Amino acid sequence: MKITVVAGGVGGARFLLGVKAFLGWDPTGPAPADADDEITAIVNTADDIRLHNLHVSPDLDSCLYATAGIADTERGWGRADETWTVSAELKDYGAEAPWFALGDKDIATHLMRTRMLDAGFPLSAVTEALCAHWQPGVRLLPMTDDRVETHVVVADPDHVAGAGGGSNEYDDVPGEGPSLDPRTVIGSADEPPLVAIHFQEWWIKHQAALQPLAITPIGADLASPAPGVVDAIDAADVILIAPSNPVVSVGTVLAVGGIREALSAARAPVVGVSPIIAGHPVRGHADACLRAIGVDCSAQGVAAHYGARTAGGLLDAFLIADGDGATIDGMRIGHAPLMMRDPQATAQMVAAALDLVDVHR
Amino acid sequence: MKITVVAGGVGGARFLLGVKAFLGWDPTGPAPADADDEITAIVNTADDIRLHNLHVSPDLDSCLYATAGIADTERGWGRADETWTVSAELKDYGAEAPWFALGDKDIATHLMRTRMLDAGFPLSAVTEALCAHWQPGVRLLPMTDDRVETHVVVADPDHVAGAGGGSNEYDDVPGEGPSLDPRTVIGSADEPPLVAIHFQEWWIKHQAALQPLAITPIGADLASPAPGVVDAIDAADVILIAPSNPVVSVGTVLAVGGIREALSAARAPVVGVSPIIAGHPVRGHADACLRAIGVDCSAQGVAAHYGARTAGGLLDAFLIADGDGATIDGMRIGHAPLMMRDPQATAQMVAAALDLVDVHR
Numbered sequence: 001m002k003i004t005v006v007a008g009g010v011g012g013a014r015f016l017l018g019v020k021a022f023l024g025w026d027p028t029g030p031a032p033a034d035a036d037d038e039i040t041a042i043v044n045t046a047d048d049i050r051l052h053n054l055h056v057s058p059d060l061d062s063c064l065y066a067t068a069g070i071a072d073t074e075r076g077w078g079r080a081d082e083t084w085t086v087s088a089e090l091k092d093y094g095a096e097a098p099w100f101a102l103g104d105k106d107i108a109t110h111l112m113r114t115r116m117l118d119a120g121f122p123l124s125a126v127t128e129a130l131c132a133h134w135q136p137g138v139r140l141l142p143m144t145d146d147r148v149e150t151h152v153v154v155a156d157p158d159h160v161a162g163a164g165g166g167s168n169e170y171d172d173v174p175g176e177g178p179s180l181d182p183r184t185v186i187g188s189a190d191e192p193p194l195v196a197i198h199f200q201e202w203w204i205k206h207q208a209a210l211q212p213l214a215i216t217p218i219g220a221d222l223a224s225p226a227p228g229v230v231d232a233i234d235a236a237d238v239i240l241i242a243p244s245n246p247v248v249s250v251g252t253v254l255a256v257g258g259i260r261e262a263l264s265a266a267r268a269p270v271v272g273v274s275p276i277i278a279g280h281p282v283r284g285h286a287d288a289c290l291r292a293i294g295v296d297c298s299a300q301g302v303a304a305h306y307g308a309r310t311a312g313g314l315l316d317a318f319l320i321a322d323g324d325g326a327t328i329d330g331m332r333i334g335h336a337p338l339m340m341r342d343p344q345a346t347a348q349m350v351a352a353a354l355d356l357v358d359v360h361r
Numbered sequence: 362m363k364i365t366v367v368a369g370g371v372g373g374a375r376f377l378l379g380v381k382a383f384l385g386w387d388p389t390g391p392a393p394a395d396a397d398d399e400i401t402a403i404v405n406t407a408d409d410i411r412l413h414n415l416h417v418s419p420d421l422d423s424c425l426y427a428t429a430g431i432a433d434t435e436r437g438w439g440r441a442d443e444t445w446t447v448s449a450e451l452k453d454y455g456a457e458a459p460w461f462a463l464g465d466k467d468i469a470t471h472l473m474r475t476r477m478l479d480a481g482f483p484l485s486a487v488t489e490a491l492c493a494h495w496q497p498g499v500r501l502l503p504m505t506d507d508r509v510e511t512h513v514v515v516a517d518p519d520h521v522a523g524a525g526g527g528s529n530e531y532d533d534v535p536g537e538g539p540s541l542d543p544r545t546v547i548g549s550a551d552e553p554p555l556v557a558i559h560f561q562e563w564w565i566k567h568q569a570a571l572q573p574l575a576i577t578p579i580g581a582d583l584a585s586p587a588p589g590v591v592d593a594i595d596a597a598d599v600i601l602i603a604p605s606n607p608v609v610s611v612g613t614v615l616a617v618g619g620i621r622e623a624l625s626a627a628r629a630p631v632v633g634v635s636p637i638i639a640g641h642p643v644r645g646h647a648d649a650c651l652r653a654i655g656v657d658c659s660a661q662g663v664a665a666h667y668g669a670r671t672a673g674g675l676l677d678a679f680l681i682a683d684g685d686g687a688t689i690d691g692m693r694i695g696h697a698p699l700m701m702r703d704p705q706a707t708a709q710m711v712a713a714a715l716d717l718v719d720v721h722r
Binding site: 052053082083085086089090093094095104105107108109111112115118133163204 | 413414415443444446447450454455456465466468469470472475476479492521542
């Protein structure tokens with residue numbers, strides 16, 4: 001059986017452990033040598049970021065580290081038995097983004113990735129090399145080899161109220177030229193100007209506490225699916241949309257030119273798993289993201305947002321939590337406990353999702 | 362008083378501690394706020410190397426770490442209280458040059474340097490920024506902002522004797538195309554071919570045990586002195602040649618176009634300190650380097666190699682160890698204990714060197 005999963009970071013990683021467990025595999029080890037089954041994950045790369053000249057791919061790494069059994073399961077992200085010497089030193093140097101913690105083992109991965117990228121290898125080839133090294137059992141594909149970066153439009157958090165009629169505080173420094181602030185400034189009234197900041201600045205530095213006025217995966221419309229992505233969709237026996245963030249994880253994958261079309265045309269059924277339980281995201285800041293795009297933070301809201309495939313949407317079926325409700329024409333709705341407490345519990349979710357579309361091993 | 366020092370790595374660093382102590386400064390702290398004196402070091406950069414996409418400047422860092430009081434004085438190189446997580450992980454990845462140890466704190470410096478270089482700042486500006494951060498008390502100047510890399514020609518250590526008539530072992534793999542080995546291969550007889558390897562590969566990986574047939578600072582002839590270098594020579598009250606390796610440290614600085622000429626024209630006396638005591642280098646592999654260029658490993662050999670400034674050479678005076686001898690027309694020879702046991706002992710060497718040319722505070 002070929003299972004293709006659309007996945008984001010931590011939630012996607014946990015879901016993949018469950019898919020492996022569903023197949024009877026070691027969730028944190030390589031695939032069995034005689035495995036007939038295949039798991040392919042199409043992973044969001046729109047929250048990738050270059051920091052200190054290192055190309056960081058948080059979602060790919062979350063999926064890799066978890067499925068290879070080298071993740072810190074307590075902290076929920078990054079490597080187990082991690083040290084933090086480099087980050088502490090960089091902070092002391094006054095380097096950029098001290099709010100983005102990079103462990104030392106993690107940095108080694110970024111050094112390898114960046115070196116390969118700078119040598120001309122596409123991200124998909126780098127990811128293949130990392131998978132060959134770590135043997136996560138799952139084939140991890142970046143959604144695209146092209147640069148896509150989610151930016152979030154917010155009111156400038158650094159704006160000094162009443163500091164003048166200029167568009168932002170930089171205008172108030174006499175004799176200064178145009179601002180070198182890399183953030184895009186929109187508007188010029190007395191109100192705080194709008195700025196577009198990198199997803200990670202919004203998500204990590206500001207903990208998604210700034211109201212997002214727009215969330216845009218810059219470059220997605222010009223991006224092509226990475227090699228293998230469309231094939232993995234075409235060849236799948238079932239396609240699962242992990243309970244990842246519908247906006248900044250699944251939404252960005254769908255925004256890459258050609259992926260939504262491939263999913264629409266797939267012979268396999270497409271089943272989503274709700275990331276919202278009882279009106280709350282299981283983790284992360286999906287509520288703020290959904291609000292930004294005008295979607296209700298509920299199983300029904302996400303179901304309607306994804307839409308039924310028969311009506312031009314994404315899903316044939318949607319698995320929601322016991323106690324939640326959703327009704328969408330053309331979309332089968334199933335219920336199951338959705339807390340991914342451990343790989344076995346998550347395997348039950350996977351089984352329920354496949355049952356919904358009558359796919360069996 | 363303005364003291365300008367031509368320096369290599371570990372030996373140069375220790376010598377700089379002595380120069381600071383000679384002026385009554387804290388050897389491992391910033392210069393006194395009211396200091397009238399100035400110390401400028403022109404530091405070898407020909408053993409710089411890019412590893413894992415990081416620009417490593419071993420000699421600049423040795424000088425910086427030592428004079429800023431953050432060096433590991435036991436080990437003799439690198440940062441104090443260092444950790445090694447990244448290197449261990451990179452080795453596990455099979456990354457290049459596992460023989461070149463990079464500590465985690467050290468890597469943070471390289472990340473900062475590389476980021477600034479890749480953003481377009483010259484190495485001299487990067488070094489100035491690092492000095493502004495660490496306050497080593499000494500003005501550290503790279504010898505050049507241009508790329509100069511010492512390469513060493515050796516018989517290929519990987520050559521398999523009798524493996525065929527080809528020029529190296531790569532030819533013996535049926536069906537393989539041209540070798541992708543980055544090393545330059547010279548010659549094609551039955552004997553091991555000659556290859557040119559990076560200085561660090563020869564020095565660290567092979568511990569200078571391969572006979573060097575040539576040692577060449579590639580690019581030096583096309584390089585220009587970094588900003589400040591010629592000024593520091595012109596403005597100096599005395600110029601000291603540290604007891605660094607005469608070939609791969611001092612020799613490479615002198616090979617940069619214009620530096621030898623500036624030293625030759627300087628109004629200040631130029632005093633060298635012998636790196637050879639009783640026929641042996643105090644540290645490192647200066648004996649192998651001197652042999653490669655046909656210079657006897659002795660105080661006399663180095664004195665003759667440097668030559669008297671009055672005869673078109675480098676030195677007005679040369680300080681050699683008690684018990685050693687040297688005679689060169691036009692070069693004053695002085696004797697002193699030359700073991701740099703601590704900054705105070707080294708300060709005595711500096712005092713003796715200045716005495717030799719009648720320079721006094």
